[in-house]
Amino acid sequence: MKLRTFVVAAVAALGSTAALAASSSVVDFSNGMQGWFGTGAAGNTFSGIDSGLGNGSQAFHAVGPASHFGMVTNTSKDFLGNYTDMKSLTFSFDMTVKELAIGGPGGFPLGQDLVLELRDYDKRGPQLPYSSVWVFMGVIGGYAPASQHFSVTIADTSSNLLPAGWHGNGDADQYGGPTLPYGQTFRRILMDVDEVAITTAVPGFIYGAEQYYDVAIDNIALSAVPEPEQYSMMVAGLGLLGFTARRRKRA
Structure with missing residues (x-):
C-alpha cells in the first residue's frame, strides 16, 4: 500500500472512531432529567436536580425514607433500542452517598448492592x-467510598450466553431465584431494550424495611467501544503523519 493511501485510510479510521464517540450518550442533568426519573427514595422528602453534588455539574439528588433507590428511563431513545447495533459497549455513571442508614437521619450506616438492569x-x-x-x-x-464511579463493559453483544457476572430475570428457577424465561437469551434481550434501571432493588430479593437515603447520581453514559483494528489504524496513521511532517521539515 502506498504511503499516501495508507495515511488516507488511517485518517478515515480516525474519523470512524470519532463517529462512534459522537454516538455516545451522556446525561449530566444540566439539561433537566432527559427522560430519566427516580423511584423509591427519589419520590420522598427531596427529589430533584442539585447543582452542588454533581461531578463538575448538576446531579440528580434524592433524600428520604424508602425500601430502595432507583433511576429509570423508558423514554430516552439514546439509552433504548437495539444494543446489538454496537458490537461492544460500556455503561457507566457516578454516585455520591451522603447518607444511607437504617432508622432515619443519623441512624445505623448501611451498605447496599447496586445493579444495572436492562x-x-x-x-x-x-x-x-x-x-x-x-x-x-x-x-x-456502609464502608464504601462516598463518591464512586461505576462502569460495566459488554464485550460481545451478539452472545446468546450470559457473560460472567450477568444474570437473568422474568422467571424463577428451581430454587426460587431470578432467571431468564425459557427461550430468552442475552442477545435477544439486548436487541430490544425498553427500559433501563439503576437500582438497589436487586432482582429476587424482597425489600420491606425502609432505609434513609441521601444519594445523588450523575453522568449516566452509554458508549460504543471502538474495535481494536480502528485503534491500530488510528495509531499507525498518526505515526505516519508525524513521520511525513518530519521529512518535509528536513527537506
Missing part, C-alpha cells in the same frame, strides 16, 4: 411483565 417488555416473563438481564455494579453506603 428490560424488554415485549418478552413478558411468567413472573414479571418483562424479561431482563442484570449485573451487580458494586456497593454503596
